[in-house]
Amino acid sequence: MHDIRLIRENAEAFDAALARRGVDAVAASILEMDTRRRDIATRMQEVQARRNEASKAIGAAMGKGDKDTAEALKAEVAALKTELPALEEDERTQTALQNAALSAIPNLPADGVPEGEDEAGNVEVSRWGTPRDFAFTPKEHADIGPVLGLDFETGALIAGARFTFLRGGMARLHRALAQFMLDRQTGENGYLECIPPLLVKDEAVFGTGQLPKFSEDLFRTTDRRWLIPTAEVSLTNAVQGQILNDAQLPLRMTALTPCFRSEAGAAGRDTRGFIRQHQFEKVELVSITRPEDSEAEHERMTACAEGVLQALGLPYRKMLLCTGDMGFTARKTYDLEVWLPGQNAYREISSCSNCGDFQARRMNARYRPVEAKGTEFVHTLNGSGLAVGRTLVAVLENYQQEDGSVDVPEVLLPYMGGLTRLVPLAG
Incomplete structure (x- = not known):
């Protein structure tokens, strides 16, 4: 607003x-x-x-x-x-x-955000890591995953397109990734772990900008609640209608939740594989800050997401989104794009946005500065730290072996119960 x-x-x-x-x-x-x-x-x-x-x-x-x-x-x-x-x-x-x-008016872009109509106008800021030099032709995750427990057919049988059933070591690897991300964001980066509601009221999705313009991208229940498309909705609305004390800021929260998206605006895109699902898990990062601190917090949040990719040894690039590719509520956004050797391309795995006071005005979320009269609107930020399913895809493609197995990244071994490699399931 x-x-x-x-x-x-x-x-x-x-x-x-x-x-x-x-x-x-x-x-x-x-x-x-x-x-x-x-x-x-x-x-x-x-x-x-x-x-x-x-x-x-x-x-x-x-x-x-x-x-x-x-x-x-x-x-x-x-x-x-x-x-x-x-x-x-x-x-x-x-x-x-x-x-x-x-x-219905989107947020105004920050100074320095490049102009452009779509993703072609995004600007690469940096790269980390060197793509692996394979001795064989690497495959896409959709080709190597099914025999390892990434079951697209059963998911579609039960729920339809864009749903997947994970089994055995694949399910364990997915859980390990999620727990590793959550432990890192809480233990090393100082985010407060939360378990928020997955169903929210109109006011919540209006506050973070999904309503009224993007209702078709959401799922709604028969009692007129909304399934969250990301924990950003629940976490950011934790300060809805509040006046915070200056000493409470910055407020940093994280949550591992299922997320639900109708993908109405993505018809025909990524219909194959595990990239774009109706149901997926994500570790979300949300910060509530003073206005003067939000730019530095944006850099910090993005670095927290980058740290997960670096720990996993996954090459990526950091992109500054142009004006035509930013989300409705964002004034500045960085996308992290991970290298997928099977696709021979970088693909988005995290998006970190500074929304300024745009969401705060919609939620009426304020704070009381120490040495000033009255109150001011806080600034809100959100980011993925990371999308678990897309990180699973990146691990499968980057750690695949010629025999069809997939090595487990070293940092995940403590979470894998002794499993060091994914191999084809028996039967």
Whole structure:
């Protein structure tokens, strides 16, 4: 959500920033709504003031025996009492229209975010690791995974497309990855472990920006709750409607949860394999910070996600997303793309975003600075630390052997119960 005062004070700059995201100018229409709302509010104040003034004057007129004046004033008060509810309803309607319009506008990009229409405009910031030199032609995970326990057929039989059934060592490796990530983010990086709700109300998904624009990407239950697309929704909304103390910041939270996405906007993409699923697990990172600290926190969060890839020995590159590829709520985003030798390509495995005060305004989440009067909106950040399924894919492809087995990365061995290699399941 945007601050209407920002649009009032510099409408041209607001539209220019939106234009960088490929969004048409909206300031004029927003300000027109705002003028109507303020005119109604002004009229309400005038009516209330005149009603109070006339009510007092009735008593004075009666005291003087001026019945004609008193009756005229009574008629005026009655008319004002009739007008006021209509004005209040008009004000509520106009406020709702203005808020709906504001809530449909994406966040403004930060300075330094490159301009571009899509992922082709993203800028590579750095690379880590050297892709392995295979003595054989590496295969994609969808080709090597089934005999190791990555069962696409049973998943589809039970639930349909984009669901997978994991068995044996494959399931153990998936669990090991998740636990390793969670232990690292809590033990080394200082994130507070949480177990949040997987079902949330409208207010929660509105607060983090999935509603109203992206409802088709979500799953909804019969009692009108939403299955979370990421733990970002639950974790960020933990401060919904609160006024935090300055000493509480930064607040860093993490959670390992199932995530559910309809993938309505990804029809036909990654239909083969384990890359894009309706149900998957992810270790999410969320930070709540002071405004002046959010840029540094963004770099820190991204480094926390990078550390997992480095510990696993997975080559990756860090990308700064352009204006046309950023998410709706983000003002700046880094994507981490892991090397997949079977695809001979880098693929997204983590996305870390600084949302500024955009989500905080939607959630009304504030803090009280130590040496300042009043309150300010916090800044919110979120990132993947990491997506477990995509990390499993990366391990399978990078650690595959010519005989079809897959070695377990060294850092995961303590989680594997003595299993050091995935081999074809018996039968």
